[in-house]
Amino acid sequence: MMISTAQAAELLGVSATRVRYLLGKGRVKGAYKVGRTWVIPLFDGMPVVTPGTRGPKRNWSKRTEYTKAVIHVNQKVIRQNLNTGERNPVITVKRGSKNVYGHTVEVNGPCRVMYRPDDPLKCGARVWIETISDFEVISA
Numbered sequence: 001m002m003i004s005t006a007q008a009a010e011l012l013g014v015s016a017t018r019v020r021y022l023l024g025k026g027r028v029k030g031a032y033k034v035g036r037t038w039v040i041p042l043f044d045g046m047p048v049v050t051p052g053t054r055g056p057k058r059n060w061s062k063r064t065e066y067t068k069a070v071i072h073v074n075q076k077v078i079r080q081n082l083n084t085g086e087r088n089p090v091i092t093v094k095r096g097s098k099n100v101y102g103h104t105v106e107v108n109g110p111c112r113v114m115y116r117p118d119d120p121l122k123c124g125a126r127v128w129i130e131t132i133s134d135f136e137v138i139s140a
Contacts, residue, residue, distance in 0.1 A: 001042045008040045008047045022049055069095040069135060070121065071105055072128035092123075093137055102137035109133025 005023070009016040022028050023038050029048035030041040040047050070093070077090045089101035111131035120126045 002039045003042060003047070005038050005040070011046055012049070025052075027052065066132040067096050069093055069131050069133075070125075070128050071107070071111075071131070071135070072121070072123070072125040074123075074125075089139060091137075093135065100137045102139045104138040106136045106138070107131050107133055108135060 003011070005016050005019045008028070009019045012019065019028075019040075020038070023031050023040075027050045028040055029043070029050065031047075032039055072092055072094075074090050074092050077088050080086070081088055081090070087103075089103050091102050091105055093100045093102070093105055107129070109131065110133060111129050113127070113129050115127045117126050121128060
């Protein structure tokens with residue numbers, strides 16, 4: 001069975017203007033025009049309207065996701081260096097899944113020193129420095 005825009009609007013519970021808008025966007029399944037009149041087929045007694053996409057995705061104000069860097073001193077390496085006489089790097093910088101080791105770290109921006117004896121990091125560190133700023137690790 002085929003119906004008009006006014007009949008489709010009544011079945012869908014929307015205005016005829018909204019039905020014409022949906023028809024213009026091609027969102028009514030099987031609808032076609034005969035002259036200046038839209039002909040809308042019924043499926044199980046109702047016109048089928050495909051869901052909208054809510055417009056294009058925005059790209060004008062995306063926030064930059066900053067990955068914080070965690071800098072801490074590895075006490076196990078300090079003890080190992082004392083026992084063996086070596087000079088392995090004792091400072092660890094973790095950003096994401098990457099670890100960088102060094103003797104000196106220069107942080108080029110704001111940072112904060114954290115002390116959490118009841119909530120240490122996964123590696124066991126209870127004191128560390130967090131920053132989202134750039135940093136430079138010096139190995140020697």
